[in-house]
Amino acid sequence: xxxxxxxxxxxxxxxxxxxxxxxxxxxxxxxxxxxxxxxxxxxxxxxxxxxxxxxxxxxxxxxxxxxxxxxxxxxxxxxxxxxxxxxxxxxxxxxxxxxxxxxxxxxxxxxxxxxxxxxxxxxxxxxxxxxxxxxxxxxxxxxxxxxxxxxxxxxxxxxxxxxxxxxxxxxxxxxxxxxxxxxxxxxxxxxxxxxxxxxxxxxxxxxxxxxxxxxxxxxxxxxxxxxxxxxxxxxxxxxxxxxxxxxxxxxxxxxxxxxxxxxxxxxxxxxxxxxxxxxxxxxxxxxxxxxxxxxxxxxxxxxxxxxxxxxxxxxxxxxxxxxxxxxxxxxxxxxxxxxxxxxxxxxxxxxxxxxxxxxxxxxxxxxxxxxxxxxxxxxxxxxxxxxxxxxxxxxxxxxxxxxxxxxxxxxxxxxxxxxxxxxxxxxxxxxxxxxxxxxxxxxxxxxxxxxxxxxxxxxxxxxxxxxxxxxxxxxxxxxxxxxxxxxxxxxxxx
Ligand code: UN1
Numbered sequence: 019x020x021x022x023x024x025x026x027x028x029x030x031x032x033x034x035x036x037x038x039x040x041x042x043x044x045x046x047x048x049x050x051x052x053x054x055x056x057x058x059x060x061x062x063x064x065x066x067x068x069x070x071x072x073x074x075x076x077x078x079x080x081x082x083x084x085x086x087x088x089x090x091x092x093x094x095x096x097x098x099x100x101x102x103x104x105x106x107x108x109x110x111x112x113x114x115x116x117x118x119x120x121x122x123x124x125x126x127x128x129x130x131x132x133x134x135x136x137x138x139x140x141x142x143x144x145x146x147x148x149x150x151x152x153x154x155x156x157x158x159x160x161x162x163x164x165x166x167x168x169x170x171x172x173x174x175x176x177x178x179x180x181x182x183x184x185x186x187x188x189x190x191x192x193x194x195x196x197x198x199x200x201x202x203x204x205x206x207x208x209x210x211x212x213x214x215x216x217x218x219x220x221x222x223x224x225x226x227x228x229x230x231x232x233x234x235x236x237x238x239x240x241x242x243x244x245x246x247x248x249x250x251x252x253x254x255x256x257x258x259x260x261x262x263x264x265x266x267x268x269x270x271x272x273x274x275x276x277x278x279x280x281x282x283x284x285x286x287x288x289x290x291x292x293x294x295x296x297x298x299x300x301x302x303x304x305x306x307x308x309x310x311x312x313x314x315x316x317x318x319x320x321x322x323x324x325x326x327x328x329x330x331x332x333x334x335x336x337x338x339x340x341x342x343x344x345x346x347x348x349x350x351x352x353x354x355x356x357x358x359x360x361x362x363x364x365x366x367x368x369x370x371x372x373x374x375x376x377x378x379x380x381x382x383x384x385x386x387x388x389x390x391x392x393x394x395x396x397x398x399x400x401x402x403x404x405x406x407x408x409x410x411x412x413x414x415x416x417x418x419x420x421x422x423x424x425x426x427x428x429x430x431x432x433x434x435x436x437x438x439x440x441x442x443x444x445x446x447x448x449x450x451x452x453x454x455x456x457x458x459x460x461x462x463x464x465x466x467x468x469x470x471x472x473x474x475x476x477x478x479x480x481x482x483x484x485x486x487x488x489x490x491x492x493x494x495x496x497x498x499x500x501x502x503x504x505x506x507x508x509x510x511x512x
Contacts, residue, residue: 021053023203025062025223028069029216034058040223042199045112045343046333046382052110055199058224060232063191066220067238070162070189073217078159078187086136089181091212092205093129096122096173103173103204105335110200111172112343112382113297114334124174125205128466128483132181135488139185148511150502157492159187160264161240164233166193166226166254168246169345170300172201178470178482179243179490180205180219186491188241191220193230195246197345199223226250231257239263243482243490245302246270248403248428248475255478266480266490268471270302270403271431273461274424276446278417279313281436285458287321289434293460294409295329295387298341300349302476303432303454303462307393307400308411309420315413319368319391326369326387332378341407343382350383353406357388360399365390365410395423403429417442425451430473432461453481 022039024031034056044050056062077085096103100122107118141155165179176194183190194202206221222229230250234242234257242265244254251269258265275293277286293305310318334342344350350373357371370388390410393400399410414420424433434456435446443457453472454464464470469484471477480490500506 026221090133169195169197172198182487278437286436289460428475
């Protein structure tokens, strides 16, 4: 494969005007270069937005089932190329092959789900209070969309945005994370391969400050869909508020798993280990707080440490590795810093806490799985998203206290409870302030037909995936047709 990649603007592959490039490296082996990509700036962004604007009128008028067909066909190609793309994704993003296969699969599932929406796209009909009047709602596309995605799900998350945007009749400019530009490029190539009209989907590579910021600011963008850090998301929200744009944000979590005294401890331990350390803790849904009731805390801790001791760290291509490298050196440093912060705050490292640098680890960003004990709810490590293989145990004495602790952060994405008590289950369902709640299942592993997103600081009230995905990219139009032959006056005519 050609290793010099380009932006995709108006159906053409083009370099950044400046000619500058960025390089994508394998997080498990820095000597393995995946390619170079344009370091785009405001002028490149402007061209992409113009192309998307030019394509918008015709795309908006294309019948919905036809728009959805392109998405279906991309899903079918992804099925054929799943293994190849999963391998490339492990090379570019790092996570294990089992996980990259699942990432591609999540993309396939969502393409198929959204393709079905092309033949639903339901509105409502409702009665009119006046005679000879018909009322209904129809969806109208939100316009030209900016889609800004993170590196942790290089295929699934872009498709959570691209697929509904296109089905809804939006045209789009896609700005993927600079750490996973190759997978983003291939994804856009698939839309080209299925014959998507030029300009409907445009790709601009680059850094957030250089390419993402001018994209959000551009007056030709009507709606912004952003997944990333709370810090950047707040800036996106402020800019959009100032410019009167719609935006939907998914900004991470501080996800908790509650273990009740009657829990099946083996399942709870496995869910904790999987939820905390899959993708090396680099999921918005990763379990970073284990809220364990007093009766089972000692035994849960013992079994968890036993399980963590079996976890192998290494290249995601090796079959028995459970913790693959972190995305880049900066992220690794950030996580190590948090380990220091936690220790200073008085939490105790039960296992892990170090970088791995020995044979096999020299050229990547490898960290040990880390478990803190004596974490208390107010600590920074219990409040801030770390996005690495770090979790901590917080003690709780009752269900009520466990729920209060779970709710005590600014985030509200994913929460799990392990219990066999039906009462505790429903109290938790009612009281937890999280957009995603699991009973006897880990905090990670959302399925595409369910709405995904969080309460409080995790977002701004929007949901991705599920039927709600359409709301991100459409406006509702309330339509009334009066065939009475009179000017009827609502609320006045008898
Ligand atoms: C994310 O990390 O932003 O629920 C998304 C999960 C995945 C999606 C995570 N299906 O863990």
